[in-house]
Amino acid sequence: NAGVMQNPRHLVRRRGQEARLRCSPMKGHSHVYWYRQLPEEGLKFMVYLQKENIIDESGMPKERFSAEFPKEGPSILRIQQVVRGDSAAYFCASSPQDRTGELFFGEGSRLTVL
Amino acid sequence: RKEVEQDPGPFNVPEGATVAFNCTYSNSASQSFFWYRQDCRKEPKLLMSVYSSGNEDGRFTAQLNRASQYISLLIRDSKLSDSATYLCVVKRDTGRRALTFGSGTRLQVQP
Numbered sequence: 001n002a003g004v005m006q007n008p009r010h011l012v013r014r015r016g017q018e019a020r021l022r023c024s025p026m027k028g029h030s031h032v033y034w035y036r037q038l039p040e041e042g043l044k045f046m047v048y049l050q051k052e053n054i055i056d057e058s059g060m061p062k063e064r065f066s067a068e069f070p071k072e073g074p075s076i077l078r079i080q081q082v083v084r085g086d087s088a089a090y091f092c093a094s095s096p097q098d099r100t101g102e103l104f105f106g107e108g109s110r111l112t113v114l
Numbered sequence: 115r116k117e118v119e120q121d122p123g124p125f126n127v128p129e130g131a132t133v134a135f136n137c138t139y140s141n142s143a144s145q146s147f148f149w150y151r152q153d154c155r156k157e158p159k160l161l162m163s164v165y166s167s168g169n170e171d172g173r174f175t176a177q178l179n180r181a182s183q184y185i186s187l188l189i190r191d192s193k194l195s196d197s198a199t200y201l202c203v204v205k206r207d208t209g210r211r212a213l214t215f216g217s218g219t220r221l222q223v224q225p
Contacts, residue, residue: 033212033213035215041217042201042215042216042217042218043158043201043215044215045212045213045214045215048212056212059212091157091158101146101147101148101160101163101203101205101213102148102160103158103160103213105157105158105159106157107156107157108157
């Protein structure tokens with residue numbers, strides 16, 4: 001049973017480009033969460049999705065960031081017109097239901113904006 | 115004020131020592147509590163849940179004080195492999211349903 005798969009593991013973008021980060025949850029998990037971790041800081045909640053629905057996007061910046069979890073395929077976190085401050089590790093996590101306290105995290109995607 | 119506050123450390127302790135971490139949370143709607151562990155440049159993993167009556171898992175003991183909105187983690191007989199960042203995590207049952215993570219406390223166990 002594969003764990004949460006994220007790709008790419010490392011992504012380098014120049015300012016103004018777009019970054020797309022993908023996350024495939026664990027088999028049987030229908031809840032996906034995205035967190036951002038800046039260097040030497042904690043995990044900051046961004047968005048919580050179920051299939052085809054955004055449940056909570058209160059942690060997402062209002063501009064340039066979007067997320068989706070389509071019926072088929074991975075969840076995608078999209079960052080348009082990246083800036084240096086977007087450089088961070090982006091972790092995806094999944095759970096089988098939202099009442100659990102155990103999130104299973106992927107290894108993260110590390111975005112570097114030059 | 116942060117919703118979950120932790121002393122960032124680092125805590126440098128010798129092997130075999132007992133070390134305790136504390137965490138405070140500000141939102142009284144927080145209903146569930148956990149400790150996660152994150153190794154350097156790795157993903158976080160659940161260490162243990164924290165129950166109102168306190169709970170123990172081997173060398174690890176977690177306690178919760180709802181009145182003071184305070185959570186603790188005690189590690190006995192520290193091992194080199196315990197070196198990591200320990201994240202205090204809370205979950206509300208209303209409002210935001212995702213987990214809220216503290217910034218973590220770094221532990222370095224030395225030989």
